Amino acid sequence: MTEKFNVDDDSVRGLAKLLEETGLTEIEYQVGTHRIRVVRSNVSVVSHAVPTPSHPASASAPLKETSPVETPIVQGETVKSPMVGTVYLSAEPGSAAFIKTGDLVKKGDTLLIIEAMKVMNPIRAPRDGKVLSICIENAKPVEFDEPLLILE
Helix, strand or coil, X not given: CCCCCCCCHHHHHHHHHHHHHHCCCEEEEEECCEEEEEEEECCEEEEEEEECCCCCCCCCCCHHHHCCCCCCCXXXXXXXXXXXXXXXXXXXXXXXXXXXXXXXXXXXCEEEEEEECCEEEEXXXXXXXXXXXXXXXXXXXXXXXXXEEEEC
């Protein structure tokens, strides 16, 4: 028996608005065994509400192996985006960046902010370390699990 999944129109509209504001082409939101995926193609917005599979999907090949663009490999721990949103490297326009390449950070220090659905979310250092590389640009959209920076 399939559980009924009621789609909240306001949530779908909010996700579609976030796509428009950030310039992203796809966003997915999951609660329990249900997820909402909103995809923008050209001008139209299409949404899908589908139950997630009960078994984990097989892992796909890493993006680096399929990408024709070569990027320099920097050794260290990659701090990845925990959400979709817009990244900001400083607290407000014109102020100093939270971090720059070469800075030493302590566990819990704010590294940057990701704005998602009008909420500013500080991304904190997972441990003490040195910032080897910043992988993103200020005020640009980021995807879930996208590399933000690399800590030594």
